[in-house]
Amino acid sequence: MSALVLLCVIAGLLRSSLGNRNCPDLIVESCHCSAERSKQLSRQQVRVRVVCDDVELMDTLQPSFLPNRTVNLSNNKISLLRNGSFYGLAALEKLNLSENIFSTLTVGIFTHLVALKMATVSGFPIRHFSTETLFCDCQLKWLLLWARSNSLKIGNDTVCVFPTHLHGLEFRNLREQQLRxxxxxxxxxxxxxxxxxxxxxxxxxxxxxxxxxxxxxxxxxxxxxxxxxx
The missing domain is CATH 1.20.5 (Single alpha-helices involved in coiled-coils or other helix-helix interfaces)
Structure with a gap:
């Protein structure tokens, strides 16, 4: 029995050591960090995955703590997302923010995530966008579709400032084809x-x-x- 306990302890230490090696700046003990091999045969690239779901986080982590492609911050108590919450994570492809408690979403929080392919933001009571002016281009298609699929109410004071042919139009009334x-x-x-x-x-x-x-x-x-x- 003692041998089994010893093996479990060694396995835990090994997992912790590997996690620290993959994410040396990750200081939240309840978060898990693991390396994933790229599925693309043309290049052997290690992708880092960070999971911090259901650990009662009150705020997002510093971007410098997350050198990764996948971040899971679901099922926490995050109440505020700032414009710089994910600044610098240009390689981030998947982000899960579902089941948190913030009610205001600032559009600029995803601006610098140029590689983002999937953002899961369901299960929280968003009622307001903290902005009055938008650059209405293709990078906001996801926002328009997501707002409609979640029956989100966008105020009539949220209007486009650019490009000029959309200037002054209410974002909520735009069509997907207009965001180019x-x-x-x-x-x-x-x-x-x-x-x-x-x-x-x-x-x-x-x-x-x-x-x-x-x-x-x-x-x-x-x-x-x-x-x-x-």
């Missing part, structure tokens, strides 16, 4: 072209002005020479 990123690029290109054209016109005006000044100066010199001869 190619329009943003086209508009940005158009604005760059306008700036280039305006700059070119200014240069032309400056050049024309300089030529007029040179002609005026030459005319004045001719008049002076004529007066001297006279």
């Amino acid at each position: 990123c190619d329009m943003m690029k086209t508009q940005a290109h158009g604005e760059d072209m306008k700036k280039t054209k305006a700059h070119g016109e200014d240069m032309m005006k400056t050049q024309a002005h300089d030529e007029d000044m040179m002609k005026t100066q030459a005319h004045d010199e001719d008049m002076m020479n004529l007066m001297v001869k006279t």
